[in-house]
Amino acid sequence: MIGWKGRLSLTGWILGAITLVFLAYQWLPIFTLGLLSFSGPTGGTTFPMNGTSLHWYEELWRATVMNDFKPPLVRSSLLALACSATTIVLSVMAAQAMRGQFRGNGWFFYLMLLGIMAPGILVGFGFAIMMRLMGVELSWDTTTFLVQVSWTLPFGFLTMLAVFNRFDKKVEEAALTLGASRLTAFRRITLPLVLPGVIGAGLFGFSLSYDEYARSMFTTGPDATLPLAVMAQLDRQLTPEIYAVGTTTTFFSLIAVLFFTLAFWAMRRSTSLRRSSSA
């Protein structure tokens, strides 16, 4: 019989082992995908790699009409940027509105929550039917944009809500007491202070839109976004080229996350510096 302290550290070890095994389980496929994308020209879709080369990336670059991933990549990036910007503006407005406790704000909150809860397949399908009834042509830069914002906006909204919850109202009050108009106070005081949250909302907008598949599938016209192009290629044939695309987009996603994280840190540092120098 071991004492409870021993048992406590034993549970620690077991839980730690579970965590590490899971992390390996989660990351191994991603690393394998990256590794296999560098396999030789005769390499198949699994090991052995038959040498290492950039063959599949060259194929990707040279690709013509059918499996050309460059236009979808451009479309997805533009769409993600547009969604990010829209999410930022609308979620800051909506969160500021929640602070005003307008009539029906409880319903408004549930409406936003519904956007997260409602599965993409239902929203995309329903929206496609609605567009068909209205006689609107489906296209990546109109219908897909509308649908994707309904997915990214609630995440941005919840982020902003959390940020405003922790926000110190006294600085705003000070500005207003000193005679600033509400608009000036918001622009000069509130907005700079919640900027890290705004960046978080922007990251949600970009990343969720960039990776969205279900909603886009029903609402994108003939010009596919990147996830749609990948899935279409997967249906045609499985070659290491898919792995090369996957590795590239994963790399892009990670760069985006890194960029937003760095911006977040920079903002936080500058606001905290300003605060400490003024204190």
Added chain:
Amino acid sequence: MSTIRIRSPASYWLAVPAAAWMLGVVVVPIVLLVWVSFWGGRAFSTASPLTFDNYARFFANQTYLKLALSTIVHTATLMAVTGVLGYCIAYFLVMKVRSPGWRLALFLAFVVPFWTSTLIRAIAWVPFLGVNGVINQTLMFVGATQSPIEAFLYSRTGITMAQVSLYTMLAAGPVVYMLNAIAPQLREAAMTLKATPFTVFRRIVFPLTLPGVVIGQVLVFLNVMSDFATVATIGGNKHALLSNLVLLFYEGSQIRAASVVAVLLMICMLVGVVIALRVVDIRRLGAER
């Protein structure tokens, strides 16, 4: 006093764009789906007569009913696996890792894949699961089997394996949040009163994290129920869940049948969420902090 006056017209107008967007793109289309699922006739028009025939046809087909049942069983399996796994990981990260640096590193290693494409991560499982895949190669190398096992790619097992790696984060995230919110004094007080560690967990820690567990389960439930992409990638054409049926009917231009399945899917989800909301109050969760 703040930059927005309580109950001012401005606060109302600021919320209008977001509300209109969500109503127009989420609520109206879903209501439309319900309507379309009752359409009779063959033409795609709003003048279609309303009937229950579409539903009758679905429930008369044994294959579809079996599919619905297996969807529920599959989802329940995933909820159980990701729930237990997620709780273990969350507990370890928050309670057992002492050094803040390590905690951040492990946490990032855990969360970063969430920011990459789910579709690509599902595809990343393909080279693992095939007959000549990494898993079979490893098993044969170790000597566990003589010939490759065909149980992984294009099978329920393979789909489950991939989805566990995709969705455990969703189950663990809310638990991490709730564990972080527990005041250490609570546990110390219980320890001082000579409660064993297990009792502390059972009577104090677990009840306090229960809302996180439930929300995590809801997220996994909703995502697995509607995840047709992973099923299509790994299951090939051999396996389908209810959500794949929506797609199948849609591609076959059977809009009514697709709507019926979509509505049934929606009802399953609503029931799940309502049960969860009876256990925890999501609104109160945000307000307390």
